[in-house]
Amino acid sequence: MSHVSLPHHDVPVIADDAQALAIAEQIAGALQQDSILRDRERRLPHAELELFSRSGLWGISVPKAYGGAGVSNVTLAKVIARIAQADSSLGQIPQNHFYALEVLRVNGSEAQKQRLYAEVLAGVRFGNALAELGTKTAHDRTTRLTRDGEQLRINGRKFYATGAIYAQRIPTSVGDESGVQQLAFVPADSAGLKVIDDWSGFGQRTTGSGSVVFDNVPVDADDVVPFQSAFERPTPVGPLAQILHAAIDTGIARAAYEDALHFVRTRTRPWIDSGNDKASEDPLTLKSFGHLAIRLHAAEALLERAGEFLDRAQAEPNAESVAAASIAVAEARAISTEISLAAGSTLFELAGSQATLAEHGLDRHWRNARTHTLHDPVRWKYHAIGNYYLNEQNPPLRGTI
CATH class of the missing domain: 1.20.140.10 (Butyryl-CoA Dehydrogenase, subunit A, domain 3)
Incomplete structure (x- = not known):
């Protein structure tokens, strides 16, 4: 199974909804500073994102059974709204992180939940590589997961990959050899994986929502979670x-x-x-x-x-x-x-x-x-x-x- 490098600092584990809301309010002022300048010059908010994720807020949806706060969705939405008020790009960057955590909760195995939830509580950020350009509809996918001997490999190209440029893992939607969609939690430093900062939208300019290219990227079967069945x-x-x-x-x-x-x-x-x-x-x-x-x-x-x-x-x-x-x-x-x-x-x-x-x-x-x-x-x-x-x-x- 693959491992990612954990942050070199301690990340607090938030205890409950009230603490999550209080911390969001506490850091919002700092995240708002220079938001105009970051937007104008398209400065990617690496330092601000570190402050945001080191606050423990990226782990608040981890269920209590796995050591997290398991906050209500009322609280989760309020936290995201408050951060988006300070800087809407910073509010959007963790959107797919929380989405991937929900897919994991609904479809992941017990071993996958134990391992990936622990990573998140330690400060690991998930990005995303879901959408693609050039397909017939926004929901069509051409990126493929194939078997190469004992190894699984991913080939394809994604766009609108919000958060990927800042992430330690990039949950990626892939069609397996049977055409069934899976979600592969790919380490961002995997060989053959390239994140390209080519997002040029006139708004949400610092989300880093550009491209991710997969060139025969290896992925462990332990990092692949069923995806399509979450909508069946x-x-x-x-x-x-x-x-x-x-x-x-x-x-x-x-x-x-x-x-x-x-x-x-x-x-x-x-x-x-x-x-x-x-x-x-x-x-x-x-x-x-x-x-x-x-x-x-x-x-x-x-x-x-x-x-x-x-x-x-x-x-x-x-x-x-x-x-x-x-x-x-x-x-x-x-x-x-x-x-x-x-x-x-x-x-x-x-x-x-x-x-x-x-x-x-x-x-x-x-x-x-x-x-x-x-x-x-x-x-x-x-x-x-x-x-x-x-x-x-x-x-x-x-x-x-």
Whole structure:
């Protein structure tokens, strides 16, 4: 079996939900520092990511039976939202780390759980190599896992590999010789594996979501976890992935909203026709902030509600509980998409021309929201939600809802 090099420092094991939330709040200020500069110059946040993962927060979803805090999904979503508020790229980087941990929980063997959970609690970060370019649909995969004597090998190319450039292991979706999808937890320093920093998106610029190339990369059978079967029966894997995306967008929305409040209070001049001495007294500005605040609070409330549904689905997974969780998460995804884009755009309408100056970096909120919310189309969330409530049709199990 393969081993990865563990970090040369001690990583605390967080005990419970309250501690996880407190630590997220504690480090958010440090992670926010220089976030504008990192975005402008595309400085990859290696030091900030070390602070983030050394806090112990990357291990909070490890079940209590394996030494972790086993926090609720309500807490997990709040932690990701808080980090994304500080820096949305840092909020997104561990998304697939937690996703891989859920696949491991649902489909991993006892030995795999013992070993890989222990690595995570020691500070090992998981990236991802799931999506590919050039396939017929976003869910098609051409990367293959084949047998070479006693050795398994991977060949293929991945893109949108968020977190891979920062990871010690890269969970990789591969089709085996029977065409069944597996998830291989590949050590990042494996021979023939190359991570390429070719992500050029105009938003989420420091996620490192570029390419990973596999050229006859060896992988131990002990590091291969069943993947496809997680979507052939009701499991919480799909909604778990999606609630993290909703949390990222909610964090972006909160950051844009808070920056709009601060700018209007401190810099924006009142419009001459308002008859007010301060922009913060303009009645039309007040109406707009009220509209934003309501939708932001609704997004945060739906995110928490989705976490509660997901907790129930994890505790007792069946067709009904997983469908209900998927729909609750889809509702959170829909509204977080809309409010993140609205807050990022309305900010400029309310703050005025000064807000467009590059030194303020306020355009990053809309760019980040627009880029991240393209992960999967929100229009299909509404379709699934309407079909569920009107026709009592459960959403697909494939995890895109």
